Amino acid sequence: MSVILAGQSESGAYVASPALEEYRYSWLRDGAFVADAMSRVGKTASAEAFFGWCSEVVLARAERVEELIARHRSGEVIADGEHLPCRFTTEGEEVGVPWSDFQLDGYGLWLWALDAHERRHGTRLDGAAAGAALTERYLAEFWAEPCFDWWEERRGVHAATLGCVQAGLAARGRPEAAAVREALHELVEPPLDGSLLCLAEPFDLVDPTALLDRIEAGLLSPGGGVHRRPADTYYGGGEWLLLTCLLGWCRLRAGREDGARAALRWTAEHATPEGDLPEQARDHLLAPGWYETWSARWGPPASPLMWSHAMFLTLAAELGEA
Template sequence: MTTVPLSAPPDDLTDTEVARLRRLAARSHAVITAAQQPGGAYPACTSFSAYAGYAWFRDGAFTAEGISRYGDVASADAFHDWCARVLASRADAVRDLVRRAGTAEPPTVKEMLPTRFTYAGDAGQDPWWDFQTDGYGMWLWAVLAHARRHRRPLHAWLPAIETAVDYLCAFWDRPCYDWWEEHVEHRHVSTLGAIAGGLAAAADSGHLDPDRADAARRAVAGIRSLVAAEGTVDGHLAKWLGADAVDGSLPACIVPFGLVPVGSPVASATLAAVQRDLDVDGGVHRFRADVFYGGGQWPLLSALLGWNHAAAGDTASAWRHLRWIAAHADSHDELPEQVADDLLHPEHRQEWLDRWGPVAAPLLWSHGMYLILADELGLLDSRPQDFS
């Protein structure tokens, strides 16, 4: 079994550590596929009280990207099949939502597509911060990246892709909850970036009809103009339009979603601002005001920032993030949602422990992001693997 060369490994990286990092990649694949449901859904975390029984397009899109890069085509296919069924079952509802988008009585927040679904693809019955558009853009990007990487036919997924494109073209500029299920009153730059990334991938795929492709490109152009005018401050991307704070999700606007080009002044300033305000020793916080479990560091955000550093040619920083993530795997080589080494607001940790119990672990999104960064640094096998 051949492997690609490691990408500029640090001088102190030993063969023993390389083997350990590769074992964590294999363990990440095992954790994800063991939790994957028979219908294809990737649960967020099967053991966490608030997440058990539910799957998100957002978490799943990145998890599927990691699995696709690892070479498990069947697992990624099954997830995308599940997403396509979820959207196909709502095609009529989306057509009605789109029809009403420009009327005097547009759809209410409660009428919009949910952000999380049961494993069977139904809307959840528990109260949740449910109107988020980012996941639909992320799924478009992920399914098209997977299809291109493994030369998968798109005909089974195309109706759902068209439904997602129509939905996002109609509602991309509407305020909604962000990646963290907060602040429904704002238009979040990371959300806009995910939508732009998905719509651009769909428009460039060559599989949309001309009218849809044109609509997608117009939406992407509108997003770029809006973010340039209202979503940047001091030369870097901001948490939401008109804000001056940054968010750990903002690097996704560079890689993978391409809202701003790698190496551009805005991209470089954004990475620098995130590193300055949110990165501590390789672990990345969500945002400075974060009180969720005291505001810890998130392995998935460390992987995202590392992915961006790798794309920008800063492999030393990328390795630093990968090693930090690996150092925070537990004795079973499982990765949590966040770690408590450097809490921003420790006085709030106990209230969340009392409310929801211990931090979610293993979080499939964390493992999926580890696989992505490991692949960027040459730690994954170079050939598609047979998991049948």
């Protein structure tokens, strides 16, 4: 928790990682999982500050959202660069450099996390209500549009993105949530990707047992960590700590507590001496030659990564260890 709190700006935003220049921004996706973790362990002020920041970020672009909705309803095609971005400075400004910015998952995720927080603690955050209402209208209009995936690499209609959007719309009671769920289940077997784990836990949209069988057969390393995808080359394609915790959470959902605890131990074993949890481990690289390529470009992999800490905290809480 101390690492997460140290990475939270006075504005309420969580920086993805203070260690890597490209990650010194706040993503709605990462932040939503961080806020949810903090909510689970009773750090309500931290979570609520993030939700307030999200609301302010969206409301600051209210005129733009209304214009986008009107243009889309008139039949106009909206370019990716015109949509709301996936990341902002901690002060809520747009970063202004080329990026795979059109990503809908984070907008669904912050609505889901907000609703879960309010239900968990029996409260209502009036300060976030207007921003949440505008966000749900934006998602209800654009949920079917192709956008970039969790990893900001592939443009298309992605199962994990649909899961995040469905969760957000369902949290708000939007009828479009049913259409999103139907679209998700109509996808012919999605490409193997660690992000699919979210469909079982926390969103309960698929059978965890079948999904675990697929992920463990194709993405689980010999040591117990989880890769993003079979042909990953980012920093050599290491094992992602956040995905390993997500795997553990799904194992717990499937009644495999020992496997969940094994995932938690594996993650803890990959903390630095300072207690930081990095983005990736190098135990079993899928494409070793790419590690140096990315290191030369951006420096070492991000450490700490707030999303890694959040998923560790969530899994620990679910196991009664936080």
